Amino acid sequence: MRVDNNTKWNGNYDVIVLGFGGAGGTAARFAADNGAKVLLVDAAPYGHEGGNTRYSAQHVAMAHDKKKITEYYHELAAPYAISKETMDTYLNGFVNMPQYFEKYLGIKPFIWSQDYKVGDHLANKAHLCEYPEYKGSDTFDFALVHNRDFDAGLWKAIRKEVLERKDKIDIWLNSKAENLLQAKGNNQVIGVIVERNHRKYYLHANNGVILATGGFENNAHMQQDYLHVTKLTPLGTLYNQGDGIRMAEEVGAKIWHMSNYESLGIVPSYVIAEKDGQRGRQIGGWKNMKSGSIFAVANDGTRFMREDVKFRHGHIYEHGDYVLPHAYDNAWIIFDQKQYQRFLEEKQTGKLKYQKLFEKMVKADSITILANKTNLPAENLENTVKEFNHFAENGKDIKFGRAPETLEKFDNGPFYAIKLAPAVLNTQGGPEHDKQARVLDTNNKAIPHLFSAGELGGMCVNRYQGGGNLAECLIFGKIAGERAANSEATHEDVKLVAAVPSINDLVNTNQERQIKLGPDQYLGSSETGIGGKIVVRVTYANDKIKQVEVIENHETEGIGAVAVKKLPQEIVSANSTNVDAVSGASTTTNALEEAVNNAIKKAKR
Incomplete structure (x- = not known):
């Protein structure tokens, strides 16, 4: 959508990041570290942000030998053409992944490799590398936050980095990006329209907009048009609706890898x-x-x-x-x-x-x-x-x-x-980007001030290797954030009308102060669940747990929700948080137990 100098803007930021998953969170963090005032926007409500990064196994692809991993990924892509420069940047990130974890996440990664022992047996290399018959596959490993998976560990680490920069990053959840805005007379992207609480906001970006909205696995029309299927059941987030693809197409982006999806x-x-x-x-x-x-x-x-x-x-x-x-x-x-x-x-x-x-x-x-x-x-x-x-x-x-x-x-x-x-599980298609995470137009020219990262226009052109999408969230998320923050700023007159105040929905959703407490009642909370925060109100007296009420939780539908419903009564009956984990929901179980223990600690003070 084209706008002119008379546009009445509701907000002005240096960088606007659309999508708060692994790629968007990473991009926002690195844009902030490079001096940018950032707005991070996501369509999901609180506790459901995180995209597919939240629901993934948390395995991040890495490698030890650049030559070998290059051979492997060229075989994965064959017989299709790839951008060699962009692939080279991607695979450099694989080789440097352990250092990335330590330098940027403050975590010494657990390396799950062919030398990792399961009991008395070496892990099966084929379990790590999906195509072990291909050249170079023996260099492939996984980097994990810790020796656990499917617990949103990586997502929590990325989310923590974003929260630590709350003075530089505003966060709008339950807010849907609708259109990219371009300057009249050229192709430069200068902002975005975001719908929030049934109102449209025109938001200006001085240095750039980063698309990190994920794929189109919840968009039936796109499934039909690009995958030739009528309905697919999502295993990850419910909020990937293909918005980034639609917005990128509106500004003339070249689209790639649209027929690829994983399951x-x-x-x-x-x-x-x-x-x-x-x-x-x-x-x-x-x-x-x-x-x-x-x-x-x-x-x-x-x-x-x-x-x-x-x-x-x-x-x-x-x-x-x-x-x-x-x-x-x-x-x-x-x-x-x-x-x-x-x-x-x-x-x-x-x-x-x-x-x-x-x-x-x-x-x-x-x-x-x-x-x-x-x-x-x-x-x-x-x-x-x-x-x-x-x-x-x-x-x-x-x-x-x-x-x-x-x-x-x-x-x-x-x-x-x-x-x-x-x-x-996820789709791979979207706008094509170069090694600098710049979105390209149909003439292979970079669209000024528009960047992308993550599953939106992912690197997988043919066969997918597990861990590859999380790796590109970290690799190209960092590149996109840095490049956007350091792009030459626009100089048009930004007229703010009905300017919105600074909003951080991760911080402002804390409702603990508003919860009423009766006699012998105490609040406890934990941030370790799959959905983020769990808040409980515990009635505790004479060393006895009399009642456990879950006041706030954002756990996933199905298994996590079953644990939230079942465990409080079990804790009361046992008068202890040492109860069996709900099968398949150990992370939610541990978080709920931690929240109850925190409340009991308050009671004993």
């Missing part, structure tokens, strides 16, 4: 179907989904994959390449009573980490009735069961090659089905 799943690239607007559940284990009298079928009632195959971010081997299974709209897991009993045993022993599994099951006395209930062709489904039973009897799956020990003949009923949904 995970309980079977390759599929998770259990959820309601619209809910995240999918990526939970480890699930042996009983892949072994026994059970298989997956597509719309036509026939099998379409090897259910037990190892996959590489959702990609499975097919005719010489690794590809994502087709995203079918009506896919199901089909199983019999024996398999149902195995799921029931998992639940009874506490090993089942998905509490709603049994609510998702469709039951029928015959395959024909089950087919009708699941909108599958009955004849095809019946033939699929017969075919699978034949494979099980002969110990050979001639259709997909599933391991013989995982094949078990179906009984005569009853039968069950669970709806599957194709899943998306």
Whole structure:
């Protein structure tokens, strides 16, 4: 959108960063360190900011040998063309990642490498490196904040760095960037329109705007247009709507890597179907989904994959390449009573980490009735069961090659089905940037004062290696922040009208002072949960925990929310915070226990 010198601005900053995930948080921090007054904007509400960085495994790609990692990444990209200069900058960051952690995060990283021992055994290098058959793969390792993962450890470290610069960084959450603003007569980006509390704000940027809004995994139209699928269930943030792509296109940016997306799943690239607007559940284990009298079928009632195959971010081997299974709209897991009993045993022993599994099951006395209930062709489904039973009897799956020990003949009923949904971890496409994180136009020229970092226009052109996106959040986030802060400032007259005050939604959401306390009641809080802050009100007297109320929490839907609901009563019943962690929610459990302990400490003063 073009604006002129008569524009009535509501705010003026040196650098505006759109998106508060790993890339945006990093960019804002380094822009501030280079003297810029920064505005950091995110569409998510408090406790849900963080993009996919918050939900990721926290593994950051690194390498020890530049030549080898270059060979590896060129093989990952083949046969497609890449920007060699930009890739070279990216891979230099891999080699320097341990120093980055120590210098900029103040953390000596835990290096998860081929020399890392799991019990008495060396870790399987193939588990770290997704394509160990490629040249140079043996130099690849992961850097972690500590010897734990899936706990938002890296995200918390980035968030902490941003909070420590609150005098230089304003933060607007639950605020949606709508349009980039360009100067009349040239292509320079000079600001952005942000909608906040149903009002539009025109915000000026003296030195630059950084796009770090992530991908388009929650935008159904973009999924259809770029990925040729009708619906994908997100495993990460719910707030990546493709806004950065749309805004970049409006100012003439060149777009790349739009057909790439990554996945995970309980079977390759599929998770259990959820309601619209809910995240999918990526939970480890699930042996009983892949072994026994059970298989997956597509719309036509026939099998379409090897259910037990190892996959590489959702990609499975097919005719010489690794590809994502087709995203079918009506896919199901089909199983019999024996398999149902195995799921029931998992639940009874506490090993089942998905509490709603049994609510998702469709039951029928015959395959024909089950087919009708699941909108599958009955004849095809019946033939699929017969075919699978034949494979099980002969110990050979001639259709997909599933391991013989995982094949078990179906009984005569009853039968069950669970709806599957194709899943998306993240997308890679967006505006192309150069080695200086500058967004390029369709003529390969840098658009003045516009930068990007992270998954928005990520470096992955073909096969994805885990940890690569987090690495580019750190690498290009730093470059974007520094470059934007040091760009030559604009000199147009900035007329502020109804100027907004300095706002920091990370700081201003602290509601503890407003919580009323009765006799023997004490507040406790913890910042260590996946969602950030947990605040509890504990009633404590005569060395007894009488009540635990969770006043504020921002934990993730599903597992984290289950822990928040379940644990308070268990703590009261045990009169102790030493209770078993909710399966799959150890981080939330630890945070809640810490908050209660902090409240008890106040009671004992």
